[in-house]
Amino acid sequence: MSAFVNYFADDSRSSPFNLAVVRVLLGTWVLWRVVSLDWGFYGEWPDHHVNDPIAFLHQDLFFALLPYQQWVVAALLVSFIVGYKIRWSGGLASLLVMHMLAVKSTIYLAGTVESLFVCAYFILLFAFFHEDDLLSVDALLRTRNRSLEQLNAFLKEGPNQEYRLRALRWGLLVVGLMYLGAAWGKIMSGPLEIWLSGAELRQDILEAQELIGVDRPLAAPILEVEILGWLGFVGTALVQLSLIVTILLGLPITLSALGLLGFHTSVIATLGLYFIDMFLVLVLFVAWDVGYRKLAANSNDATLVYDERCAFCARCLYPFKHLDINRSVQFHSQSDVPPELATRDDVNLDAEMYLFRDGKAYGGYEAFRQLFKQFRIFAPITLVMALPPVRTVGNRAYEYLARNRSRRFVCNLETNQS
Amino acid sequence: MLDHLAPFTEIIFPAVYVLFFLGTLCCLAFAHRHVARQVWLAGFFTTLLAVTLVGMPLMPVVDMHKFAEPNDEERTYYEVRIVDAAGNELEYDDRATPPTSGSRTSTIAGDMTAEYDDDERLAMGEFFVSNAIEHRAEIESGGPPAYERLQPPRYVDDEPWTADELAAYEAFEAVRVYERTITFTDDTTAVESNEEQLLLTVDVAEQTITEHDNP
Numbered sequence: 001m002s003a004f005v006n007y008f009a010d011d012s013r014s015s016p017f018n019l020a021v022v023r024v025l026l027g028t029w030v031l032w033r034v035v036s037l038d039w040g041f042y043g044e045w046p047d048h049h050v051n052d053p054i055a056f057l058h059q060d061l062f063f064a065l066l067p068y069q070q071w072v073v074a075a076l077l078v079s080f081i082v083g084y085k086i087r088w089s090g091g092l093a094s095l096l097v098m099h100m101l102a103v104k105s106t107i108y109l110a111g112t113v114e115s116l117f118v119c120a121y122f123i124l125l126f127a128f129f130h131e132d133d134l135l136s137v138d139a140l141l142r143t144r145n146r147s148l149e150q151l152n153a154f155l156k157e158g159p160n161q162e163y164r165l166r167a168l169r170w171g172l173l174v175v176g177l178m179y180l181g182a183a184w185g186k187i188m189s190g191p192l193e194i195w196l197s198g199a200e201l202r203q204d205i206l207e208a209q210e211l212i213g214v215d216r217p218l219a220a221p222i223l224e225v226e227i228l229g230w231l232g233f234v235g236t237a238l239v240q241l242s243l244i245v246t247i248l249l250g251l252p253i254t255l256s257a258l259g260l261l262g263f264h265t266s267v268i269a270t271l272g273l274y275f276i277d278m279f280l281v282l283v284l285f286v287a288w289d290v291g292y293r294k295l296a297a298n299s300n301d302a303t304l305v306y307d308e309r310c311a312f313c314a315r316c317l318y319p320f321k322h323l324d325i326n327r328s329v330q331f332h333s334q335s336d337v338p339p340e341l342a343t344r345d346d347v348n349l350d351a352e353m354y355l356f357r358d359g360k361a362y363g364g365y366e367a368f369r370q371l372f373k374q375f376r377i378f379a380p381i382t383l384v385m386a387l388p389p390v391r392t393v394g395n396r397a398y399e400y401l402a403r404n405r406s407r408r409f410v411c412n413l414e415t416n417q418s
Numbered sequence: 419m420l421d422h423l424a425p426f427t428e429i430i431f432p433a434v435y436v437l438f439f440l441g442t443l444c445c446l447a448f449a450h451r452h453v454a455r456q457v458w459l460a461g462f463f464t465t466l467l468a469v470t471l472v473g474m475p476l477m478p479v480v481d482m483h484k485f486a487e488p489n490d491e492e493r494t495y496y497e498v499r500i501v502d503a504a505g506n507e508l509e510y511d512d513r514a515t516p517p518t519s520g521s522r523t524s525t526i527a528g529d530m531t532a533e534y535d536d537d538e539r540l541a542m543g544e545f546f547v548s549n550a551i552e553h554r555a556e557i558e559s560g561g562p563p564a565y566e567r568l569q570p571p572r573y574v575d576d577e578p579w580t581a582d583e584l585a586a587y588e589a590f591e592a593v594r595v596y597e598r599t600i601t602f603t604d605d606t607t608a609v610e611s612n613e614e615q616l617l618l619t620v621d622v623a624e625q626t627i628t629e630h631d632n633p
Contacts, residue, residue, distance in 0.1 A: 032570065033570060036568070036569040036570055037516075037517070038516045038517075041515075041516055042516075042517065044545070044549075045515075045545065046538070046541045046542055046545050048534065048538045048541070048542075053427060053431055053474075053475075054431060054475075054477050056428070056431060056432045056435075057435070057477065087446060087449055088446070091442070091443075091446045095439055095442060095443070098478035099439070099478070101478070102435070102477040102478050104517060105475075105477065107517060107518070107522075108517050108518050108519075108522045109475065109480075110517070110519065110522070110573070111482070111484055111573065112573055113480075114480045114481075114482050114484075117478065117479075117480045120478075121462075124442070127446060127449070128445070128446065128449050128455050128458065128459075129455075130449070131450075170459060170463075173463065174466065177463075177466050177467060177470050178470070178481075178482045179482070180470060181469075181470035181471075181473070181481040181482050181483055182482050182483065182484060182486070184470065184471065184473075184483070185473050185481070185482075185483030185484070185486030186485075186486050188473060188483075188486070189473075189483075189486050189487050189488060190488070191488075194488045195488070198606075199606045200485075200488055200489065202602075202606040202607065203489060203493065203602055203606055204485065206600070206602060206606070206608070206609050207493050207495075207600055209609075210600055210609055210612055211495060211520060211576075211598075212520070212574065212575070212576045213576070213577065214575065214576075223607050223608070224607065226605075272573060272574060272575050273571050273572070273573045273574075273575055274484075274573050275484070275573075276570075276571070276573065
């Protein structure tokens with residue numbers, strides 16, 4: 001099993017988990033970056049200091065709007081992170097971020113800005129392939145269009161499908177081309193001997209030491225051992241080129257990705273915190289679902305019994321079914337509940353939802369808490385849900401919903417099918 | 419080919435920029451149609467590939483040709499120093515003027531000595547001095563607000579000004595631009611020399627520009 005996934009070779013997985021992880025990681029990272037930057041200041045730079053080819057973007061109006069756009073983007077990104085209206089929240093956030101970065105680039109186009117452009121392309125790809133993202137608010141809302149029969153069948157029989165993650169397929173190609181550019185730039189600017197000699201790298205290190213005054217842990221060995229300078233260039237060029245080659249040939253990308261992470265780590269240890277955003281970009285292709293599957297593998301099987309006449313209940317359970325990649329939860333309704341559970345004295349299956357595990361029965365709010373617990377990644381949520389005040393509020397909320405589910409939440413078969 | 423295109427970049431760059439945004443919005447609106455996605459993907463990846471091969475960003479599509487230009491055997495760097503009323507100098511803290519860091523400040527400083535006219539030099543000098551004064555005031559009043567510590571780290575981790583360091587300085591009044599030339603030993607394992615020359619003083623308080631002659 002590979003640690004990184006070549007989505008370009010095959011963009012289907014047995015779970016939509018990776019897409020949700022990437023959306024949250026990517027959205028949160030860009031949100032952090034966008035909120036942290038001092039957009040209001042950029043307009044104060046004197047006008048004659050502009051990068052020429054994009055001088056048309058150096059407009060007072062664009063700079064004046066930046067601090068407001070920052071918060072519009074923040075709001076859109078929050079919506080994107082939770083997966084609400086991904087096509088437009090992601091699409092507009094991405095376009096606005098690109099425009100803001102382009103305006104900023106009229107002052108200074110640094111590697112940090114270019115890395116954020118890459119993140120913005122990713123978000124745009126999510127917007128284009130928004131319907132692939134099934135662990136999102138959008139997907140939950142789309143369950144309104146499904147009949148109660150379809151929802152029940154889904155919960156009981158499972159998705160029986162491969163999930164496509166096309167945003168990651170094209171995103172990987174973007175990253176491959178970016179690294180191709182990094183290697184190609186050196187070949188194009190040549191001559192190759194200057195790079196192969198390692199002299200350029202050693203000069204970069206010495207210049208950085210001289211100007212910034214910081215000694216890096218990897219700087220001294222590279223300066224002292226000549227072959228390390230050569231290895232630094234050849235190794236960098238190899239890992240940068242290998243990514244696009246492995247992507248296009250459909251080979252595993254794990255070695256290339258690890259090589260690139262090693263390259264970025266050595267840059268930090270040699271020159272400073274350059275390209276740290278690329279760590280995030282690369283980890284987006286980690287096989288998160290493999291780790292998640294292992295994390296949840298030791299959970300004892302559970303049986304959940306819910307009200308099959310309640311569309312609201314079925315819709316609430318819908319994301320859990322997608323998350324259950326180990327099929328560790330069997331979903332049943334009152335009509336097909338196993339006899340040994342139906343005849344238990346300590347449960348009233350008509351009154352509330354139940355989760356059975358290891359011979360124990362958990363009802364109502366506690367059933368929900370135990371359902372979260374089943375997936376382990378929600379351990380912090382289950383801890384919070386166990387706090388007495390939260391439990392009290394949760395119990396009351398559950399009781400209210402259960403009492404009113406046929407009245408307020410479109411819960412009978414006839415209503416839903418009409 | 420790029421040379422042939424050069425006279426038209428004033429039209430091509432804005433046109434591509436506007437077309438990218440309009441085209442993307444249209445494709446997004448029809449994203450449920452397979453063809454809209456295919457068109458966008460084809461357009462985007464063609465542009466990205468071209469930009470990658472040529473090594474020139476075509477906003478909003480960028481390349482990452484970083485550290486791709488081989489340097490001369492000696493490296494020249496322009497350094498901005500802030501000057502107080504007593505004539506004491508302090509290397510400029512780029513945190514006063516985001517988003518630049520050392521290399522960009524060096525480019526600006528180089529332009530100040532060679533490209534800008536006196537009005538532009540004075541405007542840039544005033545910009546540097548006024549923001550240095552503000553940045554200093556923030557440091558002396560206890561530093562930036564606590565939430566700013568949650569910001570991503572700067573990629574150039576040079577030493578910031580400190581209140582103790584600033585206590586030795588009087589009011590900031592001018593900036594000076596130095597040219598520093600670094601040469602390396604033949605085996606490039608050490609710095610052979612690091613020489614500096616004062617090229618320019620922009621005295622904001624006196625509104626004067628002084629170009630310094632060097633031997």
